Amino acid sequence: MKIIVSGTGVTRFGELWDMGALELANRASEEALREAGISLSDVDLLVVGNMLLSRLENQAHVGAYVASGIGYLGPAMAVEAACASGGLAIRQAVAQLRSGMAKRVLVVGLEKMTDVPTEEVAMGLMGAASDDERWVGATFPGLYGMMHRAYQQKYGVADELMGWSVVKNHYHGTLNPLAHFQKAITVNDVLNSQMVADPMRLLHCSPISDGAAAVVLEARKTLHKDQVELVGSGQGGDVMGFSERKTLTSLTATKKAMKEVVEETGILLDQVEVVELHDCFGVAEMMAIEDMGLAPQGKSGDLLKDGLGSIDGDGVVINSSGGLKAAGHPVGATGVKQVVEVVRQLRGVLGKRQVKDVRLGLTHNVGGTGATAVIHIFRRTT
Amino acid sequence: MKIIVSGTGVTRFGELWDMGALELANRASEEALREAGISLSDVDLLVVGNMLLSRLENQAHVGAYVASGIGYLGPAMAVEAACASGGLAIRQAVAQLRSGMAKRVLVVGLEKMTDVPTEEVAMGLMGAASDDERWVGATFPGLYGMMHRAYQQKYGVADELMGWSVVKNHYHGTLNPLAHFQKAITVNDVLNSQMVADPMRLLHCSPISDGAAAVVLEARKTLHKDQVELVGSGQGGDVMGFSERKTLTSLTATKKAMKEVVEETGILLDQVEVVELHDCFGVAEMMAIEDMGLAPQGKSGDLLKDGLGSIDGDGVVINSSGGLKAAGHPVGATGVKQVVEVVRQLRGVLGKRQVKDVRLGLTHNVGGTGATAVIHIFRRTT
Numbered sequence: 197m198k199i200i201v202s203g204t205g206v207t208r209f210g211e212l213w214d215m216g217a218l219e220l221a222n223r224a225s226e227e228a229l230r231e232a233g234i235s236l237s238d239v240d241l242l243v244v245g246n247m248l249l250s251r252l253e254n255q256a257h258v259g260a261y262v263a264s265g266i267g268y269l270g271p272a273m274a275v276e277a278a279c280a281s282g283g284l285a286i287r288q289a290v291a292q293l294r295s296g297m298a299k300r301v302l303v304v305g306l307e308k309m310t311d312v313p314t315e316e317v318a319m320g321l322m323g324a325a326s327d328d329e330r331w332v333g334a335t336f337p338g339l340y341g342m343m344h345r346a347y348q349q350k351y352g353v354a355d356e357l358m359g360w361s362v363v364k365n366h367y368h369g370t371l372n373p374l375a376h377f378q379k380a381i382t383v384n385d386v387l388n389s390q391m392v393a394d395p396m397r398l399l400h401c402s403p404i405s406d407g408a409a410a411v412v413l414e415a416r417k418t419l420h421k422d423q424v425e426l427v428g429s430g431q432g433g434d435v436m437g438f439s440e441r442k443t444l445t446s447l448t449a450t451k452k453a454m455k456e457v458v459e460e461t462g463i464l465l466d467q468v469e470v471v472e473l474h475d476c477f478g479v480a481e482m483m484a485i486e487d488m489g490l491a492p493q494g495k496s497g498d499l500l501k502d503g504l505g506s507i508d509g510d511g512v513v514i515n516s517s518g519g520l521k522a523a524g525h526p527v528g529a530t531g532v533k534q535v536v537e538v539v540r541q542l543r544g545v546l547g548k549r550q551v552k553d554v555r556l557g558l559t560h561n562v563g564g565t566g567a568t569a570v571i572h573i574f575r576r577t578t
Numbered sequence: 579m580k581i582i583v584s585g586t587g588v589t590r591f592g593e594l595w596d597m598g599a600l601e602l603a604n605r606a607s608e609e610a611l612r613e614a615g616i617s618l619s620d621v622d623l624l625v626v627g628n629m630l631l632s633r634l635e636n637q638a639h640v641g642a643y644v645a646s647g648i649g650y651l652g653p654a655m656a657v658e659a660a661c662a663s664g665g666l667a668i669r670q671a672v673a674q675l676r677s678g679m680a681k682r683v684l685v686v687g688l689e690k691m692t693d694v695p696t697e698e699v700a701m702g703l704m705g706a707a708s709d710d711e712r713w714v715g716a717t718f719p720g721l722y723g724m725m726h727r728a729y730q731q732k733y734g735v736a737d738e739l740m741g742w743s744v745v746k747n748h749y750h751g752t753l754n755p756l757a758h759f760q761k762a763i764t765v766n767d768v769l770n771s772q773m774v775a776d777p778m779r780l781l782h783c784s785p786i787s788d789g790a791a792a793v794v795l796e797a798r799k800t801l802h803k804d805q806v807e808l809v810g811s812g813q814g815g816d817v818m819g820f821s822e823r824k825t826l827t828s829l830t831a832t833k834k835a836m837k838e839v840v841e842e843t844g845i846l847l848d849q850v851e852v853v854e855l856h857d858c859f860g861v862a863e864m865m866a867i868e869d870m871g872l873a874p875q876g877k878s879g880d881l882l883k884d885g886l887g888s889i890d891g892d893g894v895v896i897n898s899s900g901g902l903k904a905a906g907h908p909v910g911a912t913g914v915k916q917v918v919e920v921v922r923q924l925r926g927v928l929g930k931r932q933v934k935d936v937r938l939g940l941t942h943n944v945g946g947t948g949a950t951a952v953i954h955i956f957r958r959t960t
Contacts, residue, residue, distance in 0.1 A: 242815075250632040250658070254712070256705030257660035257818065260949035264708065264818035271813040271834075272950065273666050274658045276632070278639035284655050288670060295676030297811070323638030326646065330636070429679070431653040433624075436639065436646035452653075567642035568654065 203232025203412035209524030218265030245285030278324030282531025283561030283570035305532030324564035326437030351494030369522025376524030405524030430457030585614025591906030600647030627667030660706030664913025665943030665952035687914030706946035708819030733876030741768035751904025758906030787906030812839030
């Protein structure tokens, strides 16, 4: 049994004050179903990835809520794993398809974050951290700021080198008409931006966004030319709180997920041509690049400065969508949006940001500060 | 590939003010692992069923939170489907095992409800209902009260007959040392109890409880004598809000889930000897009995009065644990606790409430007012 991605949909990401959660879900789902050439009655399972509807909108039957909102009457469920909710929703769809319990699954990732005061969202996001981290009043920029500092200290990396991942992703964002930010920035902009949680500056941080993404996954016995196959799925876990982590400069969960997916597929990262990885902060992209094996530990800053991951380079393209940093980060949607981007790269439909002749792509989605990581690999059939 | 339940664990249910969510999870998990004869390092996936930790304790990375809390470092995820979160967590474990993605899954269902004011919990529980129902200020006793009234009107059922399911379940609760309520009640007690949401009285309602339950599910190529096999899993969905339902006296989602599990297993309900079904309110048990086919529509009240489902009768035993009504209803734990109860009946270890020579058991878990229903069937091997 093989799994194909037959449809993809994604809304604009940003401060979408004119759209509620269900309208976002509807737009993304309709696009994905249309692309797959099926209707809701063909779907036998809805999996929703979402983190904050319970806290921000008191909605705690989220699968059924989205199902009713888009007019679907079949079985539905919600998967929650903080910012990895979308990626884990994809993984549950994979399990259901491989088990034979479902044949056609609609996965919807969504988040509606900008209708409440930012303080409330920031507090809700701290739900992804450990109790002790919340109790001392930490914030996510604060936690990743500790990683940022630990990384600089361990490898002796200059401030300037911590800025190139976000410069690249903002450049990619200028090529994505659905991105939250479509404005190029320089490394000096990063260095001069507001300090948020020393040494983390505003432009190192991904934004708070609204948005939804959807994919249709289908089980197939045989494949045809130019389909997009989901060939591998890996998940890793780690302890939640920093106080019990072995290191702050690397995510063990990413390494575990990568190991699983490499063992499953035999595909090595140097064969992959496009990667959407979890850059909630600049340092997160740098650690992901190193943890997955795209750069030696401590060297991603130099390599990014030299063009690693840029759509203008010859090598692997990292976060062609603009990543979480520029495309935006509606948390539950992010993991699904990453799949949409990679699948569209494999289909060759992305216009200005299309990478040439892509055959293999990878998505990498992280929950919290790294207690959860999910990786998927996709291949265009020949 | 077959699936066995190799371990079960469950805490006391009740107002457990001396235990937090993680201690509850720990106690249930440790018992389940000990019974399975394995340790956490043998587990390759943790699935958590939970509804309210996000809203009540601002914890929104629940899989990783419980994993860290019990000392597990592998992949973890949380499934949310309101009061069906536990049953759906079991179903995701089934999908993962059948897919081959996991070999040994620990499922933990938990809820910690009594540390906050009841009004806040009641508000959180309304997260399982539709937007319009919340906006008009409905409560769950109010919504099920509408079903209660519609049921009485449609079938011309006397008030007294609406009380026998809860009388039976309270009697069963007296035999369960872990039950929230271990006190027998009479039908007159029900009829004279405080009106909560006309015609729903206090003793028709299940309580707000703390508690956790855990099971270990394992994939096996071959089975031995006296193992408990999970033979079938069914899930049904329905529209969330009453305003769009075709009927208020029956749950379409239960019928769909039952149809799926009967088609999958070929097992008919009249072969099943013990059933744990979702009796969040008296009328919910009556509808479930009828929707699953244990009684004709409108007749369950008469049959319950005559002893249907009683542990003292000769037929199927319904809610030997005391059900949600007497054993308690920590929402995310309930669906997992139902499995613990049925598996223990199949193992013959339940002492005073043990049913003789049980070979087939069924669990039925509902989310909200019926937008989600999950059914599982278990068999003791011979």
